[in-house]
Amino acid sequence: MRLRLARSRTTLVRAGLTIALASVLAGCDEAHSVFHPRTTEARRVAFLGWLMIGIATAVFLLVLALLVRSFFGPPLRRRSAGGTSWIASGGIALPTTVVILLSGLTVWAMNDTRTGGGIEISAIGHQYWWEIRYPGTAAVTGNEFHIPVGRSVHLSITSTDVIHSLWVPELGPKRDMIPGHTTELTWHADEPGTFRGQCAEFCGLQHAEMALIVVADPPEVFDRWLATQAADASAPSTAVAQRGEQVFTTEPCAACHTVRGSVATGTVGPDLTHFGSRATLGAGVLSNNAEHVASWIANAQSFKPGSLMPPIDLSADEVRDLTAYLEGLR
Amino acid sequence: MTALEPRLHGAETAELERVWRDRPGIAGWLTTVDHKRIGKRYFVTAFTFLLIGGLEAMLLRAQLASPENDLLGPDRYNQLMTMHGTTMILLFNTPMFAAFGNYLVPLQIGARDMAFPRLNALSYWIFLFSGLFMYASFLTGAVPNGGWFSYAPLTASEFSQGHGLDFWAIGVTFLGISTTVGGVNFIVTILRMRTPGMSFNRMPLFVWSILTMAMMILFALPSVTLAGVLLELDRSFGMHFFDPGGGGDPLLYQHLFWIWGHPEVYIVFIPATGIISMVIAAMVRRPIVGYSLVVAALVATGFISFGLWLHHMFATGLPFLVASFFSAASLLVAIPSGMQIFAWLATMNEARPRFDTPMLFAIGFIVTFVIGGITGVMVAVVPWDQAITDSYFVVAHFHYVLIGGSVMPILAGVYFWYPKVTGRMMTRHLGKVAFWLIFVGMQVTFFPQHILGIVGMPRRIYTYHRGLGWDLMNRISSIGAGVLALGFLTVTADLVVSWRRAQPAPNDPWGAETLEWSISSPPPDYNFAGYPLVGSRQPMWDLEPGETLATETEVGGESLVHDQGGHHHAWVTSVLDAEAVEIVTMPTPAYWPLFLAFGLLMLSVATLSQNVVVALLGGLLTAYSFYRWHGGAS
Numbered sequence: 017m018r019l020r021l022a023r024s025r026t027t028l029v030r031a032g033l034t035i036a037l038a039s040v041l042a043g044c045d046e047a048h049s050v051f052h053p054r055t056t057e058a059r060r061v062a063f064l065g066w067l068m069i070g071i072a073t074a075v076f077l078l079v080l081a082l083l084v085r086s087f088f089g090p091p092l093r094r095r096s097a098g099g100t101s102w103i104a105s106g107g108i109a110l111p112t113t114v115v116i117l118l119s120g121l122t123v124w125a126m127n128d129t130r131t132g133g134g135i136e137i138s139a140i141g142h143q144y145w146w147e148i149r150y151p152g153t154a155a156v157t158g159n160e161f162h163i164p165v166g167r168s169v170h171l172s173i174t175s176t177d178v179i180h181s182l183w184v185p186e187l188g189p190k191r192d193m194i195p196g197h198t199t200e201l202t203w204h205a206d207e208p209g210t211f212r213g214q215c216a217e218f219c220g221l222q223h224a225e226m227a228l229i230v231v232a233d234p235p236e237v238f239d240r241w242l243a244t245q246a247a248d249a250s251a252p253s254t255a256v257a258q259r260g261e262q263v264f265t266t267e268p269c270a271a272c273h274t275v276r277g278s279v280a281t282g283t284v285g286p287d288l289t290h291f292g293s294r295a296t297l298g299a300g301v302l303s304n305n306a307e308h309v310a311s312w313i314a315n316a317q318s319f320k321p322g323s324l325m326p327p328i329d330l331s332a333d334e335v336r337d338l339t340a341y342l343e344g345l346r
Numbered sequence: 347m348t349a350l351e352p353r354l355h356g357a358e359t360a361e362l363e364r365v366w367r368d369r370p371g372i373a374g375w376l377t378t379v380d381h382k383r384i385g386k387r388y389f390v391t392a393f394t395f396l397l398i399g400g401l402e403a404m405l406l407r408a409q410l411a412s413p414e415n416d417l418l419g420p421d422r423y424n425q426l427m428t429m430h431g432t433t434m435i436l437l438f439n440t441p442m443f444a445a446f447g448n449y450l451v452p453l454q455i456g457a458r459d460m461a462f463p464r465l466n467a468l469s470y471w472i473f474l475f476s477g478l479f480m481y482a483s484f485l486t487g488a489v490p491n492g493g494w495f496s497y498a499p500l501t502a503s504e505f506s507q508g509h510g511l512d513f514w515a516i517g518v519t520f521l522g523i524s525t526t527v528g529g530v531n532f533i534v535t536i537l538r539m540r541t542p543g544m545s546f547n548r549m550p551l552f553v554w555s556i557l558t559m560a561m562m563i564l565f566a567l568p569s570v571t572l573a574g575v576l577l578e579l580d581r582s583f584g585m586h587f588f589d590p591g592g593g594g595d596p597l598l599y600q601h602l603f604w605i606w607g608h609p610e611v612y613i614v615f616i617p618a619t620g621i622i623s624m625v626i627a628a629m630v631r632r633p634i635v636g637y638s639l640v641v642a643a644l645v646a647t648g649f650i651s652f653g654l655w656l657h658h659m660f661a662t663g664l665p666f667l668v669a670s671f672f673s674a675a676s677l678l679v680a681i682p683s684g685m686q687i688f689a690w691l692a693t694m695n696e697a698r699p700r701f702d703t704p705m706l707f708a709i710g711f712i713v714t715f716v717i718g719g720i721t722g723v724m725v726a727v728v729p730w731d732q733a734i735t736d737s738y739f740v741v742a743h744f745h746y747v748l749i750g751g752s753v754m755p756i757l758a759g760v761y762f763w764y765p766k767v768t769g770r771m772m773t774r775h776l777g778k779v780a781f782w783l784i785f786v787g788m789q790v791t792f793f794p795q796h797i798l799g800i801v802g803m804p805r806r807i808y809t810y811h812r813g814l815g816w817d818l819m820n821r822i823s824s825i826g827a828g829v830l831a832l833g834f835l836t837v838t839a840d841l842v843v844s845w846r847r848a849q850p851a852p853n854d855p856w857g858a859e860t861l862e863w864s865i866s867s868p869p870p871d872y873n874f875a876g877y878p879l880v881g882s883r884q885p886m887w888d889l890e891p892g893e894t895l896a897t898e899t900e901v902g903g904e905s906l907v908h909d910q911g912g913h914h915h916a917w918v919t920s921v922l923d924a925e926a927v928e929i930v931t932m933p934t935p936a937y938w939p940l941f942l943a944f945g946l947l948m949l950s951v952a953t954l955s956q957n958v959v960v961a962l963l964g965g966l967l968t969a970y971s972f973y974r975w976h977g978g979a980s
Contacts, residue, residue, distance in 0.1 A: 048802040048814070050733050061733040065800075068727065072720040079687065079716045083709065086694035093696075100636040102692035107639075107685035115677040118727055122673050125729040126666060143505075173663075178500040179596060181661060181736060185802040189732030192662045194597065195499060196590025199663030212814075216661075216736040216804045218493045220500055221420045224807035300811075322420060 048212045050185045054232065056204040057188030060125040067121070071114060078106070130202045134168025137161070141173075141180030141193035144215070144222040144323055145286055145299040154276065155245035158286030160229040160294045164238035169203040178220060184213030184230050192217055205232040214300075221322030227300025248277025249289045249345050260341025263334045268326070275345065284324060292346040298323070309339045358907060359875055365910045366458075366871035368935060377935035379463030380871060384470050385449030386767065391474055392442040397838065398481075399433035402426045404831055407791075411824035413812040423808035424491040425510070429480075431494025432514065435610065436521055437477045439748065442756055443617040444469070444528050447556045449767065451532060453862035453869060454550045456541025456878040458916040461534040464933050464975065465527050471943030472524035479950055480517035483510060490514035493806060495607070496577065498588030498599040503581045512581060512954050519574035520950045522567050529563035532556050539916065540924040541861070542898075543880035550860045550883070551627075551634060554641050555620025558648045562609050562616070565652065570606035573599055582956070597662060604655035611747065612651040616644055618755035619686055622708050625758045626690050628858035629705040633884055635692040636685075643682035643689075650679050660731045669728050676726035683719055687712065702856075703777030707758035710785045714750025718743060721796070736806075739799025745792045757784070757837065764844065765851030769868045773848055776840040783833030790826030794819040859884035864895040875899060876906050877917050877927065901929050933976075942971035 053062040140147040148161040163169045173182055175193040182201065183190035186209075191201040215226035233241060252258045261278060264270060270280035276289040291297075294304055301319050302308040311318075313335060316325035330338065368374035368383070378384065405426050409418045418426065448466065452459055460466045483489045488508040492501040501511045536557045540549070549557075576587040577599065586592025588599045623634050634640055656664060656672040664672075690712065699705055721743040725731045734740065757780075765771050798819045803810065810816050854863035861878055862869070863886050876899030882888055885895060899907045906915055906929065914932035919925060948964025951957070 050800045050802070057729075058733075061729050064727055064730050065724075065733075068724045068730065072724065075720060076716055079691065079712065082691045082695065083712060086691065086699060089695065091695065091697050092692070100639060100692075102688045102695075103636045103639050103685050105688075106691070107643075107688035108681060111680040111684040114723070115674075115680055118677055118723065119670075119674045122727050122729070123670055125727075126669065128666075178505055179497055183736075183802075183804065185733065185800075189729055190661050190735070191732070194662060196595060197597065197663070212802070214802065214804050214807075218497070218500070218736075218806040220505065221424065223804075224420065224809050 054186045131168040141175035144226040153246040156287040159299045162231045162241045164235045171201040173199045181217035183216040186211045256340040257344045260337035263338045292343045362872045381460045388445035395437040402430040407824040407827040420808045425489035428490045439614040457539040467939035469524045469528040475947040476521035483513035515574045515578040522571040529560040532560035538918045541877045542927045545923045551623035552620035555617045566606045566609040573602035604658045608655040609651045614752045618752045621755045621759040625704045628856045632696045643685040646682040704758045704762035706781040711754040718746030737799035738795040738803045742792045742795035770848045772844040780836035787830030938971045
């Protein structure tokens, strides 16, 4: 009986270790992890994180050792002083040291990283998508935007409806998007890459489906991208796409969406001027291809119930034309 | 020193029994002001809410067990997520300490009842009614869905139509009355009703913890009441406190909510440490090392907890100086917490502990809470917090703190005092099974959530896409939740089975130190026939083997046992030193607390439905109950 107990305890410990190991491996492997920093700001966070996990493990093991000592070790004799030396050392001296160390590091890591000559970006939260503007240019995009590597990226952040929060783990701290307030965030990306983020403040029914993609480009690639985004949409070249534009501007689409260079100037939904260049639609709900666009238009509510995009009643031909038009907006 | 009687028997206490006994049947049930009956009621009600909140959690974990799951839609998920948090904090955790405090404080300080028995009954009825009020939302289909924090402007009428959020805002405001009057009652009871000789420096640590909790309630509660009232004014009366379009500010709501919300964490943690101090001392049979330091730590935690609320708002973009101040203050809490942890460790190392179920939960508490405390230190560091806040890392952190730091102590307390309350020992093995299920289930459920947060999974999402690297950890977490649920079901079964079947309990099954162990299990209606004489912090440990605690049954020639004239008599003493004992006449059972609570319920329903007739009737009933408050039993 005792033997079996001992064995089950070993199994338990082993299972625990396996889980812990699997967790750590999964953590390292993951692309959008806080421990996969790609900006100066995110590196500070990751450094603090690892340091604190180290301290945490040490403190936890100390407590565990004293706990186990009480089960098996010889009883301590209470000294005339009152036996309070444990409280003084473990309960006061130890946390005080940690507190002073971490306070100092906090102040260091909070230091403003903003440098001159950077690029300004304005991020505006909506239920449930992201509007991104590049002040000083005509560029407006949604749910996907680019930043230059090696330059200071300064974001001004706000919201038009409820509170959202802009969080791209690999790029650093998050910032709440609060209606009536403008908050700020600075990134210094140090290598190219594509990073996924997601809204972090509960914002209603589709808080779960409010993802965003940030692409860090080498400066010259970024400049080209920004110039493209700032330009108006080029006129549709094929007959199908021309009919699609017709559908877009006569049907309800144009009431909510803008395509710069056309008569569509709605502002309720994302700007679609360069929609075809984006990887996803519906703020990350579906990947962007003709088939998905067609079913999204027919009934967005079946993919993202509660979003403001209503079901649109179009004929199969109209849907085909419209899809061709949208996919051509590059 | 007159009439020193070691113990009164039979005929001598017959009059006391008659005077203090409640009326039989339903009338006695509805009118009782007995702190023990009210405490038990608080326990059963709060425990029921724990099971309901747990069931909601199981549904949430079932939904998240696999990616792109459609077990619950977004709306149902948000409702259950909101009600899970609201239930666990407001309807289970806080009232559970009202249960412990109500039952134990008078017994531990050698009193016959709480200072304001009718107020005590009122606070229970309001708790029950506000819980039922919030859950009535499920009958209407309009369930609160703005999260337990209900941030404006998401919860403004523009973005949350229907009555769901009204149930929340009115319910929280209504419940606040219960918590507040409960806090007042604890403070006055502890300051004035202590038995002679129990000076401040001889109070049991549990009593200190309840006193600290009650003081915190008094200062913290008004803030959330204000948040609830202003939110309801915005919603129902078209005001703009939190509406930026009308000159309001959504951040004002967050400040008001967290000025209460952060101390609230300590309101449910501090009394838990009180329980742990009692359990460890009894199980090690040594007084807690550094009594004065532990008291200082309790009070310091209470104070510091009021200077931390902004750390819930680090991501709102605070100025550098403000953020660093609140960061340092948040880190500071590690010191009093560390002091308590090391006081317990030192005590346990003075003698080999016995591993009864209460001790297992106390050990489980130390292990789990230390992890939660450490991650708490991590989130106090601003840049780390800004990266990790509103992610599953935070979900993991506060479940470690709340389950480890509050629920496990509650279970330790349940197993510790069950014999005193019911007169029955608990079964020998079920408790240990429950402990291991809960301890292991807790770690398996919540440890992986740290990692989920680090790899980018936000809180409060009803679904997630396949292939984001979140699948495995979510699956493990959901399996752990099943084990955890099994553990709580085992506790529930143990409570019921032991109540019907188990061995009768002696007065003092654990050989513990405080006054409640000097009287029978369960205690008589009047608690103590005379006031116990206290000469140290451990009155029960001062006795020779076989000796019983002496009580004094007369004050200035007036008997506390005979010729009571149908009155509830109790004794009061001075605030600091518990001297100058006097006899006071206490209120007797009455319907007015119930009627007053019902009148307030009607007012809540009227605010929700904007019904003038119900408002008028509720107002009248409330006013009349106030008017008759001091009157007789019926």
